[in-house]
Amino acid sequence: MNKFRRLLGNQGMVVLSKPGFTWSKLSALLSNTTLGSFGISTSTNIQCLSATDQKKTQLTPYNPISELQPFVAVPIIPEGTASFNPAESEIKFASKFFTPKDESYKIKHIKTAAEIDKLPKYDIPEVAFIGRSNVGKSSLIHTLFSKAPITVLRKLSVSSKPGRTKALQLYQAGGAFTLVDMPGYGHNMPSYFVNCVETYFQKRTKLVRSFILIDAVMGITETDLIGLQMMEEMVIPYVLVLTKIDKVNRHQLVRNLMSVMNYRDEHSRFCLPQPFLVSAHSGAGIELLQTFIAYVTGNMLVTGS
Numbered sequence: 001m002n003k004f005r006r007l008l009g010n011q012g013m014v015v016l017s018k019p020g021f022t023w024s025k026l027s028a029l030l031s032n033t034t035l036g037s038f039g040i041s042t043s044t045n046i047q048c049l050s051a052t053d054q055k056k057t058q059l060t061p062y063n064p065i066s067e068l069q070p071f072v073a074v075p076i077i078p079e080g081t082a083s084f085n086p087a088e089s090e091i092k093f094a095s096k097f098f099t100p101k102d103e104s105y106k107i108k109h110i111k112t113a114a115e116i117d118k119l120p121k122y123d124i125p126e127v128a129f130i131g132r133s134n135v136g137k138s139s140l141i142h143t144l145f146s147k148a149p150i151t152v153l154r155k156l157s158v159s160s161k162p163g164r165t166k167a168l169q170l171y172q173a174g175g176a177f178t179l180v181d182m183p184g185y186g187h188n189m190p191s192y193f194v195n196c197v198e199t200y201f202q203k204r205t206k207l208v209r210s211f212i213l214i215d216a217v218m219g220i221t222e223t224d225l226i227g228l229q230m231m232e233e234m235v236i237p238y239v240l241v242l243t244k245i246d247k248v249n250r251h252q253l254v255r256n257l258m259s260v261m262n263y264r265d266e267h268s269r270f271c272l273p274q275p276f277l278v279s280a281h282s283g284a285g286i287e288l289l290q291t292f293i294a295y296v297t298g299n300m301l302v303t304g305s
Contacts, residue, residue, distance in 0.1 A: 060085050062288045064245060064277040068254055076261065081273040086291050086302045094291035097176045097299060099147050105174040107148035114167040114192055116199045125297040126178045126206045130197070131213030132223040133184035136243040139280035140213065141181055144290060145171060166190050168200060177297035178206075186223035201234050209239060209296045216242040216277065219256035220263055228263075232270060239272045240264065241289065246279040253277075 059066035063085070065076050077083045086094075100107045113119050131137050142153060152171065167190075169181040182197055183190055190196070201207070212227050214220060220228075231238045240260060245253055257275070264271050276292065278285035294300045 094294040
């Protein structure tokens, strides 16, 4: 129940429970309610979204997919799938985890390491960002943490040279969560990539969700299959994030997005049905992704719009 107390504490609430009332019982209870489209997220669930309301819901304008759907004959997010569709008030609430107003929400770089045994141990959920070299990972994380201190942003300085991230970089948002920036695969990847990354996925017990980044300009490439197949083989729940959506025209974006969705349908067992579309340059989709991170790390409830 400590996880639930922390979650509600973030929203100014207090929970009183009977002896023996566990987190799993609470999750089961909430997933059967009709309060909204989402239940409780736990690190052991393959699908973090519980479909408690299968009615069609208009996507939030914070989701770039809402602008693409009119140009696609079939639902981009399959019918019968619970979409992550937070209300505007919930999106605004989530922003506090990315705004270091005080020590509770201080964003800091805490570790650089190429070996899992050298990573710090703590009772804070982690999310991991991974993708092929030059997919725009550093730019995206820089935008997610754009209000962080300048010392942190220097660590996230963007380079035109692919494969700049050579080790695991850990960024902590107060006591809310840790974001792990992983080395890119493909061009110029470090020789110890397999040992570093696969060992992390095998042993890091606080990991609650992984995010695989796909370049929206390129679509899925042979190099992207390295990460996608690794997740499937290791049974790692993951989310697809299409980056650089501002650098591609609408026709090509729709084409590449549907190609990604088709690949997911044909080859994936552990991918969240809903992809996230983002632009580090324009900021499109950033607030929605921030809200999802706050949600999936157990820091807030989402009942939907």
